[in-house]
Amino acid sequence: xxxxxxxMTRLPIRLLSTLPGQWGRTVFQKQMxxxxxxxxxxxxxxxxxxxxxxxxxxxxxxxxxxxxxxxxEHYLSKITDDVMLLNWPIGRLRARLxxxxxxxxxxxxxxxxxxxxxxILLGSHIGSVFLGTLGLLKICLEDPALEKRGLSVCxxxxxxxxxxxxxxxxxxxKIYHASIEVINVNNAKGNPAxxxxxxxxxxxxxxxxxxxxxxxxxxxxxxxxxxxxxxxPALSGALxxxxxxxxxxxxxxxxxxxxxKLKVIFERPLDYFAxxxxxxxxxxxxxxxxxxxxxxxQKYLETYPDQWLYWDRxxxxxxx
Numbered sequence: 001x002x003x004x005x006x007x008m009t010r011l012p013i014r015l016l017s018t019l020p021g022q023w024g025r026t027v028f029q030k031q032m033x034x035x036x037x038x039x040x041x042x043x044x045x046x047x048x049x050x051x052x053x054x055x056x057x058x059x060x061x062x063x064x065x066x067x068x069x070x071x072x073e074h075y076l077s078k079i080t081d082d083v084m085l086l087n088w089p090i091g092r093l094r095a096r097l098x099x100x101x102x103x104x105x106x107x108x109x110x111x112x113x114x115x116x117x118x119x120i121l122l123g124s125h126i127g128s129v130f131l132g133t134l135g136l137l138k139i140c141l142e143d144p145a146l147e148k149r150g151l152s153v154c155x156x157x158x159x160x161x162x163x164x165x166x167x168x169x170x171x172x173x174k175i176y177h178a179s180i181e182v183i184n185v186n187n188a189k190g191n192p193a194x195x196x197x198x199x200x201x202x203x204x205x206x207x208x209x210x211x212x213x214x215x216x217x218x219x220x221x222x223x224x225x226x227x228x229x230x231x232x233p234a235l236s237g238a239l240x241x242x243x244x245x246x247x248x249x250x251x252x253x254x255x256x257x258x259x260x261k262l263k264v265i266f267e268r269p270l271d272y273f274a275x276x277x278x279x280x281x282x283x284x285x286x287x288x289x290x291x292x293x294x295x296x297x298q299k300y301l302e303t304y305p306d307q308w309l310y311w312d313r314x315x316x317x318x319x320x
Contacts, residue, residue, distance in 0.1 A: 046072055049311045056225040057305055070306035074128075074256065078309055081130045093134065101135050102257075105266035108250065112269045113145035118200030118247035119269075120238055121207040122293065123254070125309045126300050128262055132254030133207065135264050140205055141178055150179035152199040154192070154208040179204075193241055200245035210235040210251075210293055213310055213317040221319035222290075224298050229319035235293060239286045243272055251293060253300050256307060267296060 050068035053059045059067065088096075112119045121136060133153070140146055183195050183206075199206050212234035221231040242249045249270040255263045270289050272280075280288070301308055310317075 042072060045075075045312060048315075052311055052314060053305060056228045057302070067306045071311060074307050075309060075312065077256070078128060078130065081128060094138065097131070097135050097138050097262075100131070100260065100262045101139070102261050102263045103139060103266075104263060105252075108266040108268055109139070109143065110145065112248045112250040112266075113140075113143055113205075115248050115271070116203065118203050118245050119205045120200065120242050120247050120249045121205060122235075122238055122249055122251050123207065123209050124211045124297060124300070125209060126211075126304055126307050127254035128256055129209075129309060131262055132264065135254065135262055136207060136252065137180075139264060146178065146205065150181075150199075150202065150204040152181050152183055152196070152204050152206040154183045154196070154206065193237060196238075196241045197245045200241060200247040206247075208234065208238055210238065210297060211308075211310065213313065222294055224294065224301065228314075230317060231319055236286060236290060239270075239289050239293075240282070242270070242289075243282050243285060246273065249289065249293075251296055255300075255304055 046065070046068040049071050050061075050064040053064040053067045054061065057064075057067075121140070123132070123136070137151065137153070140151060181199070183192060183199070196206055196208070211230075211232060213230060213232065221229040222235075223229055239249065241247070251267040251270075253265045253267070255265065257263055270292065272285055
């Protein structure tokens with residue numbers, strides 16, 4: 001997938017990506033459709049995803065098909081964002097984000113940033129993963145409470161958006177006079193958990209996703225949507241990093257609203273040092289916090305099923 005996306009950034013795509021406004025984006029996405037997905041591939045994806053909606057969400061055939069069509073639109077929008085915006089200068093990206101972003105729960109962000117401790121911004125692959133991450137960085141970097149704390153972004157180098165996140169981090173660091181680093185979560189030479197805990201102990205903000213899917217195999221998993229068993233090691237790993245570093249955990253989600261806006265929603269932060277949790281052992285706190293996060297994730301998954309990008313790779317990652 002990432003090799004195909006990299007190939008798409010050659011001259012014709014670069015030219016298309018410079019077209020102005022929504023019209024340019026629409027032309028670009030049509031080019032993506034014809035170059036990247038055949039009609040047969042689109043149909044196959046819709047049939048597969050509609051089956052999941054019917055099985056796991058108890059939707060009718062008509063409802064499942066309608067949601068599958070919406071899912072394909074979000075899926076293609078995500079790919080378009082990843083590739084098209086690789087060629088946009090940071091100033092143009094900032095201007096677009098200014099018009100798109102709608103922030104909810106900002107008081108929760110302020111509570112976490114005001115803690116004088118590290119903060120894990122725990123997101124998911126619901127909504128616009130790439131634009132949502134950039135929006136999150138922009139919101140945090142423009143908050144005065146972040147001054148001198150720094151920000152770390154967890155990412156996977158095989159993802160098509162990885163070079164852009166790197167470039168954005170460098171450029172944004174200069175604009176906001178902030179220290180931004182990108183942590184390679186697939187670093188074979190080092191343990192990413194050690195890097196994450198180290199960053200959090202320095203009172204940095206760290207972004208990662210709770211729903212990074214592992215190939216489940218025969219290992220234990222979590223149950224979502226009644227019968228969907230998934231292996232989500234990243235969630236427990238992030239919570240353990242919070243426990244060992246004393247960091248707060250701030251759940252956040254981003255949702256496309258269908259009118260060109262992107263809602264970034266900050267939920268209530270989790271804090272091991274809260275009075276009701278401070279006497280709990282690690283295993284009990286991680287289990288309690290994990291359930292809270294899974295309940296939140298399921299709520300958003302049920303409300304915006306067409307915006308979860310991982311339906312396409314679900315089959316190989318279900319726990320047997």
